[in-house]
Amino acid sequence: MEHETLIWAGSYTADRNGHGKGITALSADGEGQLTSVGLAIAANSPSFLALHPTLPVVYAVAEEGKTVRAYRRTGEAKLEAFGEPWPAGEATCHVAADPQGRFIVATCWGDGQVILYGLDDDGAITSRASAAAAVDPHTATSPDGERPSRAHSSLMLPDGRVMTTDLGHDLVRVWQYVPGEGLQPDHQVILPMGSGPRHMARHHSGTVFVDTEYSVEVATIRMEPDGTYELKSVVPASATGAKDGDAGAEIALSPDGRFAYVGVRGTNRICVLQVSGDGTGVEPTGEVPCGGDWPRHHLVREGWLYVANEGSDDVVSFRLDRETGLPDGPVARVETGSPSMLLPAG
Template sequence: MTRFWTGGYGSDMDGEADGIGFLSVDEGRGPSTLRYRGVAAEAVSPSWLAQHPTLDVVYAALEGAGTVRAFARAGEASLRPLGPALAAGESVCHLAVSPDGRMLVASCYGDGRVVAYGIADDGNLVEPVQDKAAALRAALFGDSDAAENVDTPDLGGESGDAARVSRAHSAVFLPDRRIATADLGLDLVRIRRRDLSIDHDVELPRGTGPRHMVLHPSGHLHVVTEYSCEVFTLASDREGRWGLVSATTASEVAQIGFDFPAELAMSRDGHTLYTALRGSNTVAALRVRGGGETLEPLALAESGVDWPRHHLVHDGTLLVAGQRSDSVSVIDLDERTGAPRDVRHTTPAPTPTRILLAR
């Protein structure tokens, strides 16, 4: 049996999920047997889930409560809390675990916080080791001790413009142990040191809204934008400074202001990227060209769900979480080109926002 955990919105965020859900596929019978089997662990709006790299431990962002919590597997279809929920920030929406399993980074859309936690030997979370947003607020509003050695970003626009608001939305661990974070509100990809202090920023065009990122095997970082329906490609120079190398529309027929890309996923061979367009409820595929620095639109297909918030590449298919349709669809991928094809199967699931392959 192949198992998946699902994150979702609960009653505090106008959703129907009662906690972390459980999906499974019958061994040897294919993706058409995908079914929602019930609640694996009660939790309030666990909108994002992340897996420990070596332990059977899952981390949940409890978005409405602004907290994060660790869960350990207790059976084939169940999880149990591993320690208490810890404070993160307003509308915590994304979690990333370091490859060595010693650190978790939470991104908070509501207040722009990026918070890091230590991870104990058993996978439990340790109180935050840094909260750069708190230190930044101290720097701006008058606590000199807390503000020491804090990099202060430009929080506003040009003279006469309304100040923009920081909206941290995701993080990716880079091979050199630095961390890239996407700030949807400030149109920045921030390159941070291990302590979360800012090494440097990569500025994207204003109003693009960088949301989620994928690190390509070539070393390039691909970034999907929620507002401009694009995928930007970043690369690092010999001195370790990142910059923009290309930009590609997510789909040639995407409608800015109507379509809002969500997740960005990559095929196992790295040749194809997939993003889902909330609005038209479609899935767009992009072909990776050259040495990873160039993308081009490949195909567009129906997602089979309403408001496709997250998707996962698995076993020649794409699993798509439909937040507003309370369902998960299975889309066949062309074996030769990687292009999305027909919707093979759909199963009910309560307000899904994340699909995670279980260990």
């Protein structure tokens, strides 16, 4: 099939009341048509996945099982377990790989842990180190008292540092990677209380855009000359605003960096924001229905937007307008149980 793209789809399985069976392989062709290639491997709630930068190895969290595990690609669309599961934290919901293949980082929504796992030259997990405990800077001013830390995602920075979000403490944290020791705190960026920073996307200008789960906004943070990141702006993800029951999900950028896409669960929308020419900010410009229910994650690739609708058990494709960035569709749909994350197989 011309321009065929293989996509790994993570899922929620029966242990989290989901309909998935594990990691599924999907195929997308040059016309946006989607096909299920079949179950790549059975696993319990592999809700988030990461790809080794150079090897055919996939890393998956087991969100309910509180583990992280490596899987090795065998054949075109199959995976096999690669080593044993490694312990993680409560509700481990995200994993990301170091661009140099030295480690992966898992973040845990349930208890706020940020955990670094060392990798060997084959991509196998060989060690585990938890980062320092989280401290909530808003506690002193919060009428509700202490709030639980909820680490939600990580982003690898070009200078070797690692950035993580804490949805519970409204923080973006920056860590130094220390070989043999793990992650050490560098500094933190405080977001508005109650915003709930969730996922991040780094623009080629160096700006990091953070979407917020609770306030359904996009925060812009940029690095100062001294190496610290500062919050520059916070804007609504949608020009029409957040509605009751809404929750921000994924944020992704178009390859040329002109547009940002934010999924909104609840009202089930994909919001489009235009990135300023210098990459220093975003402005909401439009939105479309997500084509299903509860858009947990989406992927922007080669002029197409693929949305994982967890609630309607499907993945749908949209064609992206080159000028406006607006999604057109859905063009195609494929059924798959409780999809939670979409990852190009490389």
